[in-house]
Amino acid sequence: MVTVRPAAPDDLDAICAIYAHYVQAGVATFELTPPDRSEWLRRFSAIVDAGLPFLTAEIDGEVAGYAYCAPWKTRPAYRHTVEDSVYVAPDALGRGVGGRLLDALIADCTDAGMREIIAVIVDADGAASLALHSHRGFVEAGRLRSVGFKHGRWLDTVLLQRSLDAE
Structure with a gap:
């Protein structure tokens, strides 16, 4: 059974390992070098201190996975818009982890007064992420062509957006 809870600093070693897999073996992220634990602690603190969800x-x-929402942009007018990130451990794929995490993110962002969630998904090898988001009401808002170069190829991103019930 999948249990979702707020992430804690003790989770960061596992989070580092999950993310390192996607940095090194895939294109779900455009980072080329996996961040170390101290960088994850900085990211974790920034998200939590901003009152945004960071879940395990x-x-x-x-x-078995983690997810968080970070500010979409730093300018104040964007303060009610966030970007989500959802990563599932390779051995936990297909077990409902991503769905449980994204459902919890949506609920927590609504409670935090957010209005819009943006997902930026690399369309190469991104069918599962696109399906995960579309099944939860995200709609395509645009496509950025050849904006990333990783593993010897140019990659597009698809922008998805979901409006929340926040007033």
């Missing part, structure tokens, strides 16, 4: 999913007490 567990299966049988082991971290």
Whole structure:
């Protein structure tokens, strides 16, 4: 069974390992070098200190994924818009982890007074992420062509957007 809870600093080693897999083996992120634990602690603190959700999913007490929302842009007019990130441990794929995390993010962002959530998804190898988001009401808002170069190829991103019920 998948349990979702607020992430804690003790989760950061597992989060580092999950993200490092996607940095090194895939194109879900455009980072080329996996961040170390101290960088993850900085990111974690910035998100939590901003009052935004940073969540961990567990299966049988082991971290099976994580998700968070960060500010979309730093300018004040964007303060009610966030960008989501959802990553599932490779051995936990297909077990409902991503869906549980994204559902919790949406609820937490609504409670935090956010109005819009943006997802930036690399369309190469991104079918699962696109499906995950579209099943939760995200709609395509645009496409950026050849904006990333990783693993010897140019990559497009698809921008998805979901409006929340926040007033």
